[in-house]
Amino acid sequence: MKIAVDAMGGDNAPEEIVKGIELARDAYPDMEFQLYGPKERIQALVTNEERIEIVHAASVIAMEDEPVRAVRSKKDSSIVLAATAVKEGRADAFFSAGNTGAVLAAGLFIIGRIKGIDRPGLTTTLPVVTGDATGSFTMLDVGANADYKLTNLEQFAVLGNFYGQTVMGIEKPKVGLLNNGTEADKGDKVHRAAFEQLSSMENINFIGNVESRELLNGAADVVVTDGFTGNATLKAIEGTALSMLSLIRSKIMASTKAKMGYVLSRNAFHEVGQVMDYSKHGGAVLLGLKGAVVKTHGSAKAETVRNTMGQIHQIVASGLIAKTVAYFEDAKATTTDAEK
Amino acid sequence: MKIAVDAMGGDNAPEEIVKGIELARDAYPDMEFQLYGPKERIQALVTNEERIEIVHAASVIAMEDEPVRAVRSKKDSSIVLAATAVKEGRADAFFSAGNTGAVLAAGLFIIGRIKGIDRPGLTTTLPVVTGDATGSFTMLDVGANADYKLTNLEQFAVLGNFYGQTVMGIEKPKVGLLNNGTEADKGDKVHRAAFEQLSSMENINFIGNVESRELLNGAADVVVTDGFTGNATLKAIEGTALSMLSLIRSKIMASTKAKMGYVLSRNAFHEVGQVMDYSKHGGAVLLGLKGAVVKTHGSAKAETVRNTMGQIHQIVASGLIAKTVAYFEDAKATTTDAEK
Known part of the structure; x- marks a missing residue:
């Protein structure tokens, strides 16, 4: 499974994010990571590039940025690029410790809602x-x-x-x-x-x-x-x-x-x-979207990042999203049948 | 100042209520109490009737009674009679440790809202x-x-x-x-x-x-x-x-x-x-009514009852209700003037 990581989100980014991802990589052999951030800066932090791909993101959505506007205007930000990877099927989950509003907005506007869900x-x-x-x-x-x-x-x-x-x-x-x-x-x-x-x-x-x-x-x-x-x-x-x-x-x-x-x-x-x-109990999950979107606390350190990857592993491995999609499609089909 | 007390409200009534009222009587020389409950039973508990009047109430609204219906039907209950004393100006405050919904209903329907207040x-x-x-x-x-x-x-x-x-x-x-x-x-x-x-x-x-x-x-x-x-x-x-x-x-x-x-x-x-x-911080006050209505926890013991009387003393002595009434009358007068 592939995880798109906003390497620049949170108070301790990118150092603790990268450290946590390396811990998770060592813990979960079936996980691959894409780290979105300024390429050179991230590269200097990664000690071992096994199952870690660094994808250049030129800008960062700051904690104090107005979320919806930032997601719409900062097309080259780590949050927007990571969410886009999920939307385009290049990743199974999007993780960030950054601006909560921007993570929600990116999930909603880029990845999008499951059909039948009004609000995540x-x-x-x-x-x-x-x-x-x-x-x-x-x-x-x-x-x-x-x-x-x-x-x-x-x-x-x-x-x-x-x-x-x-x-x-x-x-x-x-x-x-x-x-x-x-x-x-x-x-x-x-x-x-x-x-x-x-x-x-x-x-x-x-x-x-x-x-x-x-x-x-x-x-x-x-x-x-x-x-x-x-x-x-x-x-x-x-x-x-x-x-x-x-x-x-x-x-x-x-x-x-x-x-x-x-x-x-x-x-x-x-x-x-x-x-x-x-x-310890992982991050907050934005449920109801077409991909797994998980946001952890801005103060997250490496250990929390690693634990949250465990939670994401569980979400992706369990097929939660596919099951939810199928449920709402069935519900829709039933309603449509009944309407006939 | 006169306090109408539901002597039968709460898990430890009437014993702890009566005990607490006697403590409060000893602590606040300007407070007088009316204890509403079955006369003989209450009388047997009161050790000293100084500034304590026992008023007979034949029935009790139980914790599990449906509040509004109980207040409407149990006219001779300790809650209804105590609230009525405040409505008729024979007491300055109504206190109970009983059924919260019934206390709210008695406050709202018997004592009534201050003019200008939609909801207490x-x-x-x-x-x-x-x-x-x-x-x-x-x-x-x-x-x-x-x-x-x-x-x-x-x-x-x-x-x-x-x-x-x-x-x-x-x-x-x-x-x-x-x-x-x-x-x-x-x-x-x-x-x-x-x-x-x-x-x-x-x-x-x-x-x-x-x-x-x-x-x-x-x-x-x-x-x-x-x-x-x-x-x-x-x-x-x-x-x-x-x-x-x-x-x-x-x-x-x-x-x-x-x-x-x-x-x-x-x-x-x-x-x-x-x-x-x-x-220790006293009871919950239903603000916005034409009299002081204070409800303490059902598990209240004598000490809590005494502390809540201290709070009621403060409410009555401060003239809170009169000040609130005056404020909303002024606000109303100003609005009416402006409308002319």
């Missing part, structure tokens, strides 16, 4: 944090669309269900609708309608409404939400986890006795940091 | 958690309305600003709009319009959009949000804080060395628990 959903995986659990759950949309309709939520449920089956490897993922109560009549108009709609879908294992309080307890394997609420929920989880760790550290550091205790329990704190380090 | 906003106070900070912030709406319009967000900003000034004691509270990015063009249609609208309001110190990730860092004193997103954000913060504490405890308990460390740093953990114990 940004999909993230978070850890389940109960006792010594090691599971995870997937949530979408976490921010690709701030405006949304019922039909988007329906499609996110299908996309998330496929992701759960193929990438997370769960035969019948528990699909929940993020809502402000578990009862069927909870939520605003769109979410009440979505509850009805998801209840009637035979091909997904819909378990009903889930509340954001229960997500880290593993209430559902796939959490369906709109991009506005999903974004607020994701950022609240991230922010609270960081605040709690820093609060505990500062309380402990304020007392000599507690500080001695911390020295003894330091490893436990480190492990907690690891559990909550969502970069 | 459920308002909660959370701790700021940066290092050794001891501040807090207030957020509304956290769930009174799942459906909303631009005008609701505008009114929440005004209501929250008054709450910040009078109850939190901040001269010019920083008012932020919860959104999925800090830039002016972020969010869905309603939130983009709300940004414009709040920017143009001269009487509030609008600091722009805030992200849920930054709330516990004290990004704003008053966070304006719709009831759907606010509810999801609040529950995500609560759930993550609990999960983090339990994760850290379980990681520590898994190692003997770390366990010894825990013994030494136990006080620090206890302090963290205290910071995150939002019952």
Whole structure:
């Protein structure tokens, strides 16, 4: 499988991106990489060109660039060229740690939506944090669309269900609708309608409404939400986890006795940091496009890049995109038949 | 000041409610209490009837009752009778730890909205958690309305600003709009319009959009949000804080060395628990009504009830309701003048 990599995206590009790709190359013998960036600069960083092709990209879309405009105007940027490789079938997946808006725009405008999908959903995986659990759950949309309709939520449920089956490897993922109560009549108009709609879908294992309080307890394997609420929920989880760790550290550091205790329990704190380090769980996937588009954090270092390549390997190897395409083609065919 | 208390609301009623009210009576010499509940049962619990009147309520709205129907049909319930006391001017505030929906419904249908307010906003106070900070912030709406319009967000900003000034004691509270990015063009249609609208309001110190990730860092004193997103954000913060504490405890308990460390740093953990114990920050206030309506957690014990009475004391003493009424009357008068 071939991966088109934006070598210039993120705070630590290109050094950490290149380093991470070399780690992934060593870990996955069936992966080939195209590194998009200024050829000479990238070449100087690559230690071994086995299964690594460097493709010259003269410009870079910066973090502060206006995404849609940048994608339209910077035709020779690493993001646009890498996305184009996927569009033209020269690569199976597009990866970037750069400007999120530009990655979404390149995915949407260059690679394009699967027929039958109105809007792609940004999909993230978070850890389940109960006792010594090691599971995870997937949530979408976490921010690709701030405006949304019922039909988007329906499609996110299908996309998330496929992701759960193929990438997370769960035969019948528990699909929940993020809502402000578990009862069927909870939520605003769109979410009440979505509850009805998801209840009637035979091909997904819909378990009903889930509340954001229960997500880290593993209430559902796939959490369906709109991009506005999903974004607020994701950022609240991230922010609270960081605040709690820093609060505990500062309380402990304020007392000599507690500080001695911390020295003894330091490893436990480190492990907690690891559990909550969502970069371990890979990047965010823009589901619903005709190619795999994966965006990892701007602060990603080599290890995160390598882990995200593991996730991409799973996405490509599982045939997720082809299955999704087939599903929506079938659905369309059925609708057309019924209309006759 | 007189407080109408639903003595039968919550998991620990009536015992803990009565105990908490007696603590509050001893703490606040200018507070008088009316305890609504089955007279004999309540009377048996009260140790000293000084400034405590027991008012018989023959029925109770249970946690599982359908809120609106229960408020309409159980005319002799402790919730309905206590709310009616506020409506008829026999009490300044209504307090309950019972069925949240029923408290909201009683506030809305019995006490009623301030003229000019379309929907009340459920308002909660959370701790700021940066290092050794001891501040807090207030957020509304956290769930009174799942459906909303631009005008609701505008009114929440005004209501929250008054709450910040009078109850939190901040001269010019920083008012932020919860959104999925800090830039002016972020969010869905309603939130983009709300940004414009709040920017143009001269009487509030609008600091722009805030992200849920930054709330516990004290990004704003008053966070304006719709009831759907606010509810999801609040529950995500609560759930993550609990999960983090339990994760850290379980990681520590898994190692003997770390366990010894825990013994030494136990006080620090206890302090963290205290910071995150939002019952310390009082109850949720339903702002926008013609009387003070405060709901605390169903699991509230005597100490929480006492703390919430401190918050109610502050609300009533500050004249928050009268100031809000005057503001919206002025706004109405100005609009009417302009229309002439």
